[in-house]
Amino acid sequence: MELKLVLDFDGVLFNSAFEAFSVCNAAVAGDADNRQDVSFEEFLDFRGVVTDAWQYNRLYARDRLIAREHLVEVTPDEADWAFARRFFEAREGMMGDPDWPKLMAPYDFFFLLRPLLLQHRDRFAILSTRNVASIRKTLAFYDADVVPVYGQEDIRSRGSKIAVAEAQGWLNQVDYLVVYVDDMNSHLEPFDGRVHLPLHADWGYDLSDANSMTQHQVLTILSSMLKLSQKTA
Numbered sequence: 001m002e003l004k005l006v007l008d009f010d011g012v013l014f015n016s017a018f019e020a021f022s023v024c025n026a027a028v029a030g031d032a033d034n035r036q037d038v039s040f041e042e043f044l045d046f047r048g049v050v051t052d053a054w055q056y057n058r059l060y061a062r063d064r065l066i067a068r069e070h071l072v073e074v075t076p077d078e079a080d081w082a083f084a085r086r087f088f089e090a091r092e093g094m095m096g097d098p099d100w101p102k103l104m105a106p107y108d109f110f111f112l113l114r115p116l117l118l119q120h121r122d123r124f125a126i127l128s129t130r131n132v133a134s135i136r137k138t139l140a141f142y143d144a145d146v147v148p149v150y151g152q153e154d155i156r157s158r159g160s161k162i163a164v165a166e167a168q169g170w171l172n173q174v175d176y177l178v179v180y181v182d183d184m185n186s187h188l189e190p191f192d193g194r195v196h197l198p199l200h201a202d203w204g205y206d207l208s209d210a211n212s213m214t215q216h217q218v219l220t221i222l223s224s225m226l227k228l229s230q231k232t233a
């Protein structure tokens with residue numbers, strides 16, 4: 001059985017909310033059809049239910065605003081996809097600035113995990129709704145671009161995080177012992193019972209409950225699993 005430690009990016013490794021907010025604002029700058037007055041607090045609240053960049057269109061476009069609780073009911077149309085293209089073009093432009101990764105704050109968890117990532121790179125994978133290039137560029141900034149990254153592109157082609165995991169074979173519990181760490185309960189729920197150990201990170205963007213884990217608890221679990229897997233290898 002192969003140990004695979006699968007980590008979400010935003011809200012687990014990096015606090016990237018301000019980066020996403022900055023990208024949205026750059027994408028709509030000077031465009032009268034889009035709100036120029038979205039506050040960071042409002043953005044954070046909305047972001048809690050966002051799984052794809054097109055959804056920010058429903059926070060910014062003046063004629064299509066909806067409450068966050070209705071976002072899940074929306075099927076994206078051409079205007080939504082156009083917003084997503086603007087979002088990624090804006091991010092690409094911003095990524096040309098070598099200081100761009102500084103818009104994202106690494107959690108202590110990332111710094112504590114980094115030696116393990118470097119030492120056991122084949123044991124880890126990142127599974128995120130963020131685009132792959134921005135994840136890898138951020139990791140490279142911290143000399144840690146060493147693990148496979150499955151991002152927005154994979155999720156669009158497969159449909160969901162759990163579908164990407166399935167395509168990798170990680171749901172085969174005979175072959176893989178998977179620990180999956182995510183800060184969003186809605187992303188974790190599909191993994192419940194499908195992988196050995198889905199863990200809720202209590203330091204990210206979602207509400208925590210009695211089952212949520214602290215950064216140190218998750219780190220202890222991951223390092224213990226790595227030790228055990230080395231003994232049995």
Ligand SMILES: [Mg+2]
Pocket residue numbers: 008009010011012182183184204
């Ligand atoms: Mg997250």
